[in-house]
Amino acid sequence: MTNESQLGWEARWAGPAALAAFAAALMLVAGTGVLLSIPADRPRVESRADFLLSLNDSPGSLIAAVGLQAAAALCLIGAFLYLFRATIHRGPEIPRWFVYLVFLGPAMYAVAQVLGATVQIDVAEQFADRSYSFPDADPGEDPNLRECPAIRGELGDACSEELLRDNSNGAAVALGLAGSVATAFLFVMLPLRARRVGLMSPFMSILGVIAGVLFVLPLLPGVPVALQAFWLGAVGLLYLGRWPGGRGPAWESGEAEPWPTAVERRGEAAAERGDEPAAEPEAEPARERPSSRKRKRRRR
Secondary structure (H helix, E strand, C coil): CCHHHHHHHHHHHHHHHHHHHHHHHHHHHHHHHHHHCCCCCCCCCCHHHHHHHHHHHCHHHHHHHHHHHHHHHHHHHHHHHHHHHHHHHHCCCCCCCHHHHHHHHHHHHHHHHHHHHHHHHHHHHHHHHCCCCCCCCCCCCCHHHHHCCCCCHHHHHHHHHHHHHHCCCHHHHHHHHHHHHHHHHHHHHHHHHHHHCCCCCHHHHHHHHHHHHHHHCCCCCCHHHHHHHHHHHHHHHHHHCCCCCCCCCHHHHCCCCCCCCHHHHHHHHHHHHCCCCCCCCCCCCCCCCCCCCCCCCCCC
């Protein structure tokens, strides 16, 4: 594909790709907000048990949260595909099979979220109705599991954990793990490749890597989602050419060119204004010191 045709394709699809990035960011934040609002914080009820009870009271909240998160994952396909095509044109060394991850990673993650939600709703109903028991529980693991069902205290927490474990969908877990790893790989590798050909600044590239790592290792609650949403919003602005200070020249030329540094940006801005570089002040001539005269001593 020639530079002209590639740049024409990028101009046509910049708007839809930016819209996909913005939509993914908004739905990711909204879905997480709905999910965090489900627990009712019941007294003497542990967090896991409280979540199941609240989910049984309002299963529609989980459906809405998972629906938003799944839709956000599917929107990632458009945002990542645009960056992939722009990058591979300027740096053909990127593997062609990478495009399959662009589609499969977010799609697997979205399907796994929906499957997991159906299992959680069913488990929540069993837990709230106390229509379960563990007569064959191994006393070596937890001798109190035979006293289930229970809701409050440590026993209720142990019962909820065991109930979730017994009803887990192996296919959904495997699909979710594969989708999470593949999507995180996209967050990491695409920004690194885009930076190499000058389509992304070093800061945005590093931020994408961090967002990818936190996608599979959410160490701090809420932080990964906020970081991913910020990165996606910034990427949308980049696609639209609204990047503060202007985009790198690689976006205009269709060739791999380094992203300009801050010093180069200032030089370009000064050149556009027609400012001449300030003349260096002339060094003042060194003053000649009067030669010291030695006084002759008079002989007496």
